[in-house]
Amino acid sequence: MACQLRPALGWVLTHTCRRQALLAPKACKPGVRAVSSNLEKKRSYWQHLRRMILKPPTPPYKHVCQVGDPILRCQAAPVEPAQIASQEVQAVLVTLVRVMRREKCVALSAPQLGVPLQIFVTEYPEKLCYEHPPSIREIQQIHPFPLRVFVNPTMKVLSSHLATFPEGCRSVGDFSACVPRYQAVEVSGLNEAGEETSWQASGWAARVIQHEMDHLQGVLFIDKMDSQTFTSIRWATVHE
Numbered sequence: 001m002a003c004q005l006r007p008a009l010g011w012v013l014t015h016t017c018r019r020q021a022l023l024a025p026k027a028c029k030p031g032v033r034a035v036s037s038n039l040e041k042k043r044s045y046w047q048h049l050r051r052m053i054l055k056p057p058t059p060p061y062k063h064v065c066q067v068g069d070p071i072l073r074c075q076a077a078p079v080e081p082a083q084i085a086s087q088e089v090q091a092v093l094v095t096l097v098r099v100m101r102r103e104k105c106v107a108l109s110a111p112q113l114g115v116p117l118q119i120f121v122t123e124y125p126e127k128l129c130y131e132h133p134p135s136i137r138e139i140q141q142i143h144p145f146p147l148r149v150f151v152n153p154t155m156k157v158l159s160s161h162l163a164t165f166p167e168g169c170r171s172v173g174d175f176s177a178c179v180p181r182y183q184a185v186e187v188s189g190l191n192e193a194g195e196e197t198s199w200q201a202s203g204w205a206a207r208v209i210q211h212e213m214d215h216l217q218g219v220l221f222i223d224k225m226d227s228q229t230f231t232s233i234r235w236a237t238v239h240e
Contacts, residue, residue, distance in 0.1 A: 059114030060095040064103065064170040067220060071111050072171055076118045076216040078152045084194040089117075093149060093192050096121045104128060105170050107208045109215035112171050120212040123147040124205070140165050141203020148199060153189035155213050157182050158200065166229070167207060169221050174233050177225035181207045 043051070057063075065071055083089050092115050100108040100121060107122035122145075129137070129144040136142065140163075161183040168176040184202040187209045191197040201209055211221060222230070 060092045060110070061114045062095065062099060064099065064108070064112050065114055067172050067222070069114075069171075071114055071116060072215070072220065073218040074111065074116050075218050076109075076111055076116050078118050079190075081152075081190060081194055084151055084190060084192070089119075089151075090192070092117065092119060093121065097123075097147065097149075103170055107212050108170070109212050111215055111218075118152045118216050119150070120153065120215065121147065121149050122208055122212065124208075143203070143205065145201075145205055148197075149192045150187060150189040150197070150212075151191070151194075153187050153213065153216070155209060156186045156188075157184075158186055159184035159202070163203075163207075164226070165207070166231075167211060167221055168233065169211070171215075172220060172222060175222075176231055176233055177221065177227070178229040179207075179221050179225050181210045185209055187213070 079089060092110055092113070095113060096108050096110065096119065099113060100106075100123065106124045106128070107120060110117045110119040124142075124144045126144045129142060132140075132142055159182060162180040163183050164178050164180045166176045167179050167181075183206060184200070185206045186198060186200045188196070188198040199205075199209075214220065214224070
């Protein structure tokens with residue numbers, strides 16, 4: 001599961017992935033995938049043939065890992081600052097931004113693409129932001145913001161007031177729930193050039209930061225949600 005990295009950075013993934021392997025389910029039988037219900041789902045002939053011919057994908061994935069994948073429950077490892085300019089780390093950053101924009105989400109962390117490193121990217125373009133009605137944007141303090149990259153981020157709470165609003169996650173597809181988050185935080189770290197950067201954010205932007213910081217600790221929004229508000233965002237469509 002480790003990326004093809006130079007030794008200076010590769011040991012981080014190797015060590016972290018070895019630790020996660022201890023928590024992972026038993027290896028699947030040939031031609032069989034493990035599913036959350038503990039039932040065995042056989043690959044079709046064409047899926048099996050495709051896997052025989054093509055090598056399985058390696059991190060950073062071009063897709064978002066889903067809940068149940070052990071990588072989402074691991075604590076991400078810090079990146080050596082000297083390695084940020086390396087081809088491997090830059091490839092992770094480029095892939096994170098590309099997948100985030102393709103999926104039309106506002107943020108994405110490295111573990112969500114199978115890379116257990118302390119990295120996340122976030123961006124809220126106007127087009128995506130203004131899809132929300134003005135009343136929602138006002139209540140939840142939703143505002144657009146430019147692309148930001150954080151490597152080895154740390155977070156400081158600026159306002160201990162808690163605001164509870166619905167949020168979702170591409171790693172918990174098609175579900176949402178209300179989650180309490182601090183009203184204002186400051187995140188500090190290194191950017192894509194290895195330079196120190198910080199951001200004081202409030203409202204929705206602060207929520208995004210806390211959500212991504214959780215990912216780097218192996219925590220998902222479902223761990224902090226009000227379980228009675230857990231909802232499939234497509235619940236109404238099944239009646240159509």
